[in-house]
Amino acid sequence: MSAPSVVDFPMAVSPAAAAALPPWPEVVRWLRAPERRHAADVLRATRRPFVQPRCGVGDHDRMLELLGALEQAGPGLLSVTIDSHTRLGRFDTAARVLRERPADLNGYPLPAHGWERGRDLVAAVGVPLEVRHGSPEARDLFAYTLASGITSFEGGGIGYNLPYCKDVPLRDSLESWREIDTACGELAAEGVLVDREFFGTLTGVLMPPSTSLACALLEARLAADAGVRCLSIAYPQSGEVYQDTAALRAITALAARYLPAHVEVHVVLHEFMGVFPRCPGCAEALILFGALTARLGGAAKVINKTTQEASGIPTAAANARGIRSAQLGLSPLLDFIALDEGLIAEECGWIQREVAELLDPVLEGGDPLSRIVSAFARGTLDVPFSASVHARGSVVPGRDARGAVRYRDFGGLPFSPAVRAHNDSHLRRGRPDLLAVLSADINHFAAGRSCERCAADPTWRA
Amino acid sequence: MAEQRLVLLGVAASDAHAVANRLIAMHLRQAGFEVVNLGTCTPLPEFAAALRLHPGAEAVLIGSLNGHAHADLRELPDLRAKGELRRPVIVGGNLAVGQASAAEAERRLLDLGVDHVLRDAVELVPLLDSLRAKVAV
Ligand code: B12
Numbered sequence: 001m002s003a004p005s006v007v008d009f010p011m012a013v014s015p016a017a018a019a020a021l022p023p024w025p026e027v028v029r030w031l032r033a034p035e036r037r038h039a040a041d042v043l044r045a046t047r048r049p050f051v052q053p054r055c056g057v058g059d060h061d062r063m064l065e066l067l068g069a070l071e072q073a074g075p076g077l078l079s080v081t082i083d084s085h086t087r088l089g090r091f092d093t094a095a096r097v098l099r100e101r102p103a104d105l106n107g108y109p110l111p112a113h114g115w116e117r118g119r120d121l122v123a124a125v126g127v128p129l130e131v132r133h134g135s136p137e138a139r140d141l142f143a144y145t146l147a148s149g150i151t152s153f154e155g156g157g158i159g160y161n162l163p164y165c166k167d168v169p170l171r172d173s174l175e176s177w178r179e180i181d182t183a184c185g186e187l188a189a190e191g192v193l194v195d196r197e198f199f200g201t202l203t204g205v206l207m208p209p210s211t212s213l214a215c216a217l218l219e220a221r222l223a224a225d226a227g228v229r230c231l232s233i234a235y236p237q238s239g240e241v242y243q244d245t246a247a248l249r250a251i252t253a254l255a256a257r258y259l260p261a262h263v264e265v266h267v268v269l270h271e272f273m274g275v276f277p278r279c280p281g282c283a284e285a286l287i288l289f290g291a292l293t294a295r296l297g298g299a300a301k302v303i304n305k306t307t308q309e310a311s312g313i314p315t316a317a318a319n320a321r322g323i324r325s326a327q328l329g330l331s332p333l334l335d336f337i338a339l340d341e342g343l344i345a346e347e348c349g350w351i352q353r354e355v356a357e358l359l360d361p362v363l364e365g366g367d368p369l370s371r372i373v374s375a376f377a378r379g380t381l382d383v384p385f386s387a388s389v390h391a392r393g394s395v396v397p398g399r400d401a402r403g404a405v406r407y408r409d410f411g412g413l414p415f416s417p418a419v420r421a422h423n424d425s426h427l428r429r430g431r432p433d434l435l436a437v438l439s440a441d442i443n444h445f446a447a448g449r450s451c452e453r454c455a456a457d458p459t460w461r462a
Numbered sequence: 463m464a465e466q467r468l469v470l471l472g473v474a475a476s477d478a479h480a481v482a483n484r485l486i487a488m489h490l491r492q493a494g495f496e497v498v499n500l501g502t503c504t505p506l507p508e509f510a511a512a513l514r515l516h517p518g519a520e521a522v523l524i525g526s527l528n529g530h531a532h533a534d535l536r537e538l539p540d541l542r543a544k545g546e547l548r549r550p551v552i553v554g555g556n557l558a559v560g561q562a563s564a565a566e567a568e569r570r571l572l573d574l575g576v577d578h579v580l581r582d583a584v585e586l587v588p589l590l591d592s593l594r595a596k597v598a599v
Binding site: 084085097104105164165166167205308311312313314315388389393435438439442 | 478481484485489503529556558560
């Protein structure tokens with residue numbers, strides 16, 4: 001065992017991080033300074049949904065330029081998107097690539113840059129930042145985030161494990177996130193409100209709404225139990241507007257049912273997270289559509305996409321343009337657009353019922369953390385296309401005739417006969433040509449949907 | 463009965479994108495291959511160990527979508543120098559960060575010793591067939 005660290009962070013950090021970071025009381029003093037602006041304040045003040053882009057490049061000066069350029073487009077919050085090496089705890093690899101070829105990094109390696117540069121990022125822009133990553137175990141990264149003066153942090157032990165790594169046991173990720181959440185509780189007692197966001201998106205491709213919401217709510221529940229006060233619950237746009245509106249509205253109802261009354265909950269929409277169209281016109285239409293959906297569903301913020309989504313990390317100009325496209329979808333000029341409330345209510349009822357059938361068996365009984373681990377081992381909780389071996393991945397999703405995402409195969413999910421019958425009435429199960437059907441559903445928006453040119457020739461930009 | 467053809471499949475070390483990996487495994491199995499699927503986030507030494515375990519594999523197929531292909535495959539020359547991974551290494555996906563040119567990314571990977579770079583998984587079976595035809599001659 002190493003000697004107790006002088007840093008004394010309320011969660012276990014590695015000796016290297018402990019040596020690099022300022023002492024905990026200094027971090028708290030920095031965060032409490034009255035001039036700090038916090039994501040929680042922005043979320044609380046918002047009347048209409050605001051837009052937040054993903055953004056992260058390897059080089060520090062390029063990152064400053066990127067944040068500056070995006071601020072011009074009027075986002076409510078900005079992101080520090082972390083690179084994949086850092087996400088997986090391979091800080092040394094991130095540092096090496098940063099030295100040799102920073103443009104080869106798909107995000108900003110905050111630990112490799114250090115917390116002083118993190119403070120530079122905060123100081124460079126007038127809107128608060130959120131660290132967005134995808135780390136199954138994120139205690140070091142969270143320590144760097146706080147030391148940088150950033151009080152919004154995405155992730156949880158399910159949603160940042162199963163889509164983001166191969167072999168980190170769920171118990172390990174859940175326990176390490178519990179330490180992060182406990183630290184947030186301690187900070188709340190010191191008057192610093194950390195916004196903790198739950199990714200919801202999971203693997204992003206054909207995610208059934210009830211699976212997304214169940215996982216995010218479980219993480220939110222564990223976080224609230226550990227002391228977190230400000231929770232953002234995110235949901236990924238499926239692209240079927242009734243289903244998406246219903247799912248967003250279900251979040252508030254489900255939060256009231258499953259979370260303690262003293263926490264605040266903010267609803268977040270991820271613009272479509274599956275395979276994006278290559279055609280810039282179709283991509284822009286999809287971005288506008290996503291934002292409109294967020295307004296209809298009553299979200300507080302929209303995490304954005306760009307017209308370069310299909311090809312690679314976007315340029316600053318494309319990213320700024322994506323923010324503006326989303327803002328068009330949020331314009332009050334479009335407030336006349338309203339949906340059939342009956343259809344939304346029906347969808348919303350089914351989504352809540354499915355979520356309850358997934359959550360209740362986990363939450364009724366002993367320690368929820370252990371019950372989550374065993375539910376994934378048994379397949380009574382599951383995620384399609386799991387990147388991790390710690391979920392079965394035996395659920396198969398599909399799109400119904402309207403485009404809504406349903407369960408094509410329930411795997412081991414403990415749904416009632418009524419829920420199964422409802423699903424089956426929308427989507428025929430057991431297809432012999434599964435690969436072709438799955439590919440078509442995955443590529444639903446990839447071509448041919450939104451502009452005349454693509455409708456005439458879906459392959460022109462493929 | 464025709465001899466069972468075998469390939470190793472996986473995703474590069476820092477990359478967790480799983481969907482193409484799953485679909486490619488289904489596609490190759492439908493085409494009659496046995497697929498040892500190492501899944502996402504697989505460091506190169508893990509591919510080498512799997513090849514030692516399955517020496518009958520005719521190729522090693524590595525996907526990379528997150529732009530980190532080059533950093534993730536950097537150990538290839540060292541492993542090859544130690545006599546490992548002596549099979550065609552075929553890499554496909556989205557191979558560089560950002561809007562960088564695909565040709566440049568491809569050249570850097572070929573320089574590392576990657577044998578074939580493909581844009582789309584539908585090119586896989588024809589390539590595997592042509593490689594096998596060459597071996598057979
Ligand atoms: C879904 C998705 C995700 C999901 C993945 C869930 C999961 N675990 O699978 C989530 C949301 C979690 C995610 C996370 C990230 N993602 Co992502 N993701 C996508 C998205 C939207 C679709 C990918 C997909 O599933 N496609 C469906 C499959 C069937 O198609 P495909 O993957 O393109 O595969 C085809 C070809 O590439 C090729 N191919 C693929 N593999 C192989 C292998 C071989 C051997 C061969 C021959 C061919 C081949 O053939 C396939 C069939 O045609 C793409 C953008 C897009 N296309 O719209 C971004 C994208 C791939 N992601 C990207 C990135 C960077 C990330 C992150 C690193 C976050 C970040 N910094 O922004 C993290 C990953 C963290 C990590 N450690 O890797 C970038 C890559 C950028 C680049 N190269 O410049 C993209 C392009 C988005 C973007 N524009 O920024 N992502």
